[in-house]
Amino acid sequence: MTNDERLITHLRHVDLAVPDYDRQLEFYTDMWGLDAETSDEGIAFLAAAGSPEQYSVRLRKAAEKRLDLIAFGAANETDVNALAERLGRAGVTLVSEPGKLQTPGGGYGFRFFDIDGRTVEVSCDVAVRQHRRLEEGESVPVKLSHVVINSPNPEATVAFYDKHLNFALSDTLMHPRMGEMMWFLRTNRWHHSLAIARGPHVSLHHASFEMRGIDEYMRGTGRLLRGGVEKVWGPGRHMAGNNTFSYFLDPHGNTIEYTTELEELDEDSWHPHLYDFSDPTVSDQWGTANPMNEFVAKQSFNDVDRGVFVAPPV
Missing domain, CATH: 3.10.180.10 (2,3-Dihydroxybiphenyl 1,2-Dioxygenase, domain 1)
Known part of the structure; x- marks a missing residue:
């Protein structure tokens, strides 16, 4: 294809x-x-x-x-x-x-x-919603940036989205002891709209929302911290995708992210990288985020998804 x-x-x-x-x-x-x-x-x-x-x-x-x-x-x-x-x-x-x-x-x-x-x-053919250009300092999401999902057999899940939906691989994260752990997939020039992580069960890993820029991203992060929302990880900047990250938990334990500056690729010349995230600069180029540890990993696993092979009623 x-x-x-x-x-x-x-x-x-x-x-x-x-x-x-x-x-x-x-x-x-x-x-x-x-x-x-x-x-x-x-x-x-x-x-x-x-x-x-x-x-x-x-x-x-x-x-x-x-x-x-x-x-x-x-x-x-x-x-x-x-x-x-x-x-x-x-x-x-x-x-x-x-x-x-x-x-x-x-x-x-x-x-x-x-x-x-x-x-x-x-x-x-979904009708276009009346939207607007956000002003400087507005710390609300511009759009949904990407969704990351957990799979106990991620190689098969990646192969499914490649074979049937023609998603392209942008980059992969690996660890010397654990092997390949996360695959970033794209369906247009943005580095990823979907990523697949190795997890203990099928679940939502996180949903990410694009902010207007660095200042708005940091203002939003600060608002959530001041509001007592539980922070999972960040603020920092990933290497894969070169985007910023601040992860929080919603009231039911879903991990959600503020991000900005996700990389836009030249698809004709792009070659996927294999990044070793035992190098701390791969997870966070800035070095400002809390360490990637068991707490961060556990929150990203989320609860077992009760909707597997059960279509939603609406």
């Missing part, structure tokens, strides 16, 4: 099911800086101020915490249909056939289970 056959264009949103819905909604709006663009009883669609996407996070009230789905965009109905047909022929389970979407902005799309059983949505 060549780049000409790449049918996924970009990351759209990440959808979370949460038991304490009201507390999560308050956190993601009042503290994290998203806008409750559309909400109904027990479900909210939260938009990032600078993004044309109708929403970057969907919260759904549920008895159990889970990752409902990860959504990606495609260029048009032809590409959506072609991807659904390709997946079906390969034996991938389709959760829904291509059709009109009932979520904000409408559009046309379908859902399927990836190899680990998480639900993935691909859509096109």
Whole structure:
């Protein structure tokens, strides 16, 4: 498969099911800086101020915490249909056939289970949301930057996204004792919109949100620290992707990140690196973050995802 056959264009949103819905909604709006663009009883669609996407996070009230789905965009109905047909022929389970979407902005799309059983949505023709250019000093997310997922068999998961969805490998993290641990995958010129980490079970590793710049990233980090939100790791700057990072826990223990300056690649000339993260400069070029230790790793493992091979009800 060549780049000409790449049918996924970009990351759209990440959808979370949460038991304490009201507390999560308050956190993601009042503290994290998203806008409750559309909400109904027990479900909210939260938009990032600078993004044309109708929403970057969907919260759904549920008895159990889970990752409902990860959504990606495609260029048009032809590409959506072609991807659904390709997946079906390969034996991938389709959760829904291509059709009109009932979520904000409408559009046309379908859902399927990836190899680990998480639900993935691909859509096109979603109405563009009225968004704006953020002003200097505004410490709220511009957009959803990337999503990282845990897999107990990450080599197979990476192979799935390469074979079926044509995600390209940007870089890999390894450790001399543990082997390869994280793979950064892209579907456009940005260094990664999806990364896959080796973990003890299927779960969400973290969701990352792009800030306007370094100053806004640091202001947002400071606001969360002053607000008593539990910090996991940061602030610092990774080597893979060259982006900044500040990781925090939302009220249900999902790790979420503020970032900025993710690297934009020349895909024609890029060659993936194999980075050894036993070198502390690989994890944090600045040397300002707390050490990558068992606490950081444990928070990134998250809870076992209860949504594996179970499609969300909406």
